[in-house]
Amino acid sequence: MPSDPTSLPPGFDAAAALLEWYAAMGVDVTLADAPLDRFEESAKAKAAAEAARRQAPPPAPRGPMPAINLPPHAAAARPAPAPSLTPSQTAQVPTEATVMQARAAAQSAQTLDELKALIEAFDGCNLKLTAKNTVFADGNPASKLMLVGEAPGRDEDIEGRPFVGRSGQLLDRMLNAIGYSRSHNAYIANVIYWRPPGNRDPSDVEVAICRPFILRQIELINPELIVFLGAQPAKALLGGDAVKQGINKLRGRWCELEIGGKRFKALPTFHPAYLLRTPIKKREAWRDFLTAKVFLENGGMLPPT
Structure with a gap:
């Protein structure tokens, strides 16, 4: 815009030109004739609020909550408070003494019912603190065939029985295909009796604590054949070279598990x-189950290779 008014063209309106320039620059609202320091206003407002807070009387102490009488149906629907852990239920650091305690308890059991009661009362394994149920076993204790898995999962923890989820349904179909069932002539258990949180693998210490119980359980069942479902139960109970091998090398190979001077035939599978x-x-697992069937039908004789 020219600075000399005498040089302006005829009819030029300086005020209108200024307004157009403001609009082009984004100025579309007139707030005040004089500039205001908004930062100073904000600081004064904060100072006034702080002064009012200091001068306000302290709040009166809160009294007890009044009792509320709920109708019976509402009281029944209200969830019960979570039970607090007693000193005997608090998590403990497992030691060799814990393993010895489990071993002594297992050896003292003379029947399966006694063993189950001892396991349910045993507090030496911290997995019990996070599990809903103790998963002891399922099936016919008089069976010649015993199947041993690793640990309960979510479905097993809820129902308190081993192999009841999708994998358990597949196991039932596999057993039925060779003429066996848990309700008639098969017995199923796990090395670990409580679900590990998040279905994680049991630690070596947890396996060592539960091992005396499952060994005593096998001894009381006295099966003609043990089928290990997966590498972990085979490693936990057989030890030795089995610990270093995967299930692809272990499966289909005859093994022996010695308990109390007696040897039990064992066959790992997937x-x-x-x-x-x-x-x-599944084809290889089917072959293993057929091998187990032939072994049991031949009176505990190994099938020809």
């Missing part, structure tokens, strides 16, 4: 959960 993830391996 875990049903693995078969759900890897259906191509």
